[in-house]
Amino acid sequence: MNKPLVGALFAVLLLGAGTAPAVAATSHDAAAPTAKVAAPQAVKAKAVNFAGTVALSNCSGSVVRTAASLPSDPALVLSNGHCMETGFPGPGEVVVNRSSTRSFTLLNSAGTGVGTLRASKIAYGTMTDTDISLYQLTRTYAQIESTYGIKALELNAAHPVQGTAITVVSGYWKRTYSCNVDGFVYRLKEGEWTWKDSVRYTSACQTIGGTSGSPVIDNATGKVVAVNNTGNEDGQQCTDNNPCEVDESGNVTVRQGINYAQETYGIVPCIGTASRIDLNRAGCTLPKP
Numbered sequence: 001m002n003k004p005l006v007g008a009l010f011a012v013l014l015l016g017a018g019t020a021p022a023v024a025a026t027s028h029d030a031a032a033p034t035a036k037v038a039a040p041q042a043v044k045a046k047a048v049n050f051a052g053t054v055a056l057s058n059c060s061g062s063v064v065r066t067a068a069s070l071p072s073d074p075a076l077v078l079s080n081g082h083c084m085e086t087g088f089p090g091p092g093e094v095v096v097n098r099s100s101t102r103s104f105t106l107l108n109s110a111g112t113g114v115g116t117l118r119a120s121k122i123a124y125g126t127m128t129d130t131d132i133s134l135y136q137l138t139r140t141y142a143q144i145e146s147t148y149g150i151k152a153l154e155l156n157a158a159h160p161v162q163g164t165a166i167t168v169v170s171g172y173w174k175r176t177y178s179c180n181v182d183g184f185v186y187r188l189k190e191g192e193w194t195w196k197d198s199v200r201y202t203s204a205c206q207t208i209g210g211t212s213g214s215p216v217i218d219n220a221t222g223k224v225v226a227v228n229n230t231g232n233e234d235g236q237q238c239t240d241n242n243p244c245e246v247d248e249s250g251n252v253t254v255r256q257g258i259n260y261a262q263e264t265y266g267i268v269p270c271i272g273t274a275s276r277i278d279l280n281r282a283g284c285t286l287p288k289p
Contacts, residue, residue, distance in 0.1 A: 001082050001131075001190065001230040001241060002212040002259070048217050050111040052153045053171035054104035059083035060172040061104060062215040063117070063137075063144065064224055065152040066268050071142035073275045075152060077104055077117070077135040078264070079213030080229045081127040088127060091192050094289040095125040096277065100135060106148060111174035114148050124270075124277045128287045129196045130262045131229040133213075136275055153215055156223040157268045160184075160199060165219040168201075168228045168261070172210040178219075179204035188260055190230055190243035199226045199261040200245075207231055207259045216261045224264055231259030 054061045054077055061079035081095075082088050085102055089095060100122045105113040118138050125133035137144075141152050160181055168177040179202040188198040199216065201207075207214070207228055216226035235256035236242035243260060245253040269283030279288045 001080070002207050002209055002228060048167040048169060048176065048219055048222065049109040050107040050169060050171065050174065050176075051109040051150050053107050053169050053215060054117065055107065055113070055171040055174075056083060056102070056104060056213065057085075058172075059210065059212040060170045060214040060228070062169070062171070062224065063106070063141075063150075063152040064155050064215070064264075065141060066155055066271050067157065069141060069152070069271070069275065071145070072140050074120070075117070075137040075139055075141050075144055076123065076271070076275050077119070077137060078155075078215065078224070078227055078267075079133045079135070080227060080262075081125045081131045081133050082229070083213045084122060084125050084133050086122070086125075089125060090127075091194075092128055092287075093126065094128065094287050095122050095133075096279075096289055098122040098125075102135060104135075104137075105171070106144070106150060107171050107174070108148070108150060111171075114150070117144070123275070124286065126287050127193045127195075129194075130266070130286070131193070131195060132227060132262060132264070132267065134267070134277060153217070154223045155264050155268050156218060156221065156225045157265055159265055160218070160225040160263060164225070166201075166205075166225065167217050167219055168205055168207055168211065168214045169217060170207070170211040170214045170228075172214075173208075175211075177205040177207055177211070181225075182258075185245045185260065186248050187246040188230075188243050189238045189246055191238070191240040195229075195262055197263060199263060200255075201259050201261070203258060205259055206257070226261035226263050228259070228261045232256050
């Protein structure tokens, strides 16, 4: 995982080391699910900025909404399940409506912190099938926009498309990574955890520790299509910090230096009135407790 930073790792990253190494030779080539391929895009990554992203104490995140969210709804912050202050949830564990007072530094378009947002609860969090956390805030979307002039990022309701130009925006590092969606992984396995239909980046997105939870933004639409969460650091197979790809036939592929994200379109059907996470809503397939 592009996991939270502690101790020596933090010092190494501050010195600029620890970026993902170059791509190494792989084993059996994991077949990606059939998907549309995006037409070449002329949109430049510079169109994407930091507005709406947040810095956590150990990770990155973003204030997000759906197309149906109302200005009066409590705002939501999206990050990774492994970024929760409660620790890594185990396989099969799902956190719902757990009280939290966690704070987030809201960034403007230039990456400058303009204020502090606070959670009222962890609305949802898991590392099963996906790696996401959703915090409900004490302020509404309208209050945040009125106070800071910053709008939430919209979650795309459609599956991402292979070849799409994307930008990973890290509020923690105030740094962006630009590349393309290389393809999709049937199963991405890392240590105890397995994630379904993950996004694989092309090699240009060499994300590092602290970028966990960063929104992955479609350059053409400005919408969030995934949340950055991991990468294979050392070329090991299916170990912590070294996820492996597993295809539908069970073949395993290791891609050292390649990084991954978890799709977010599946979150959209689960967000109901007043930003409530309703796992029984039509179309919601997020894991239940």
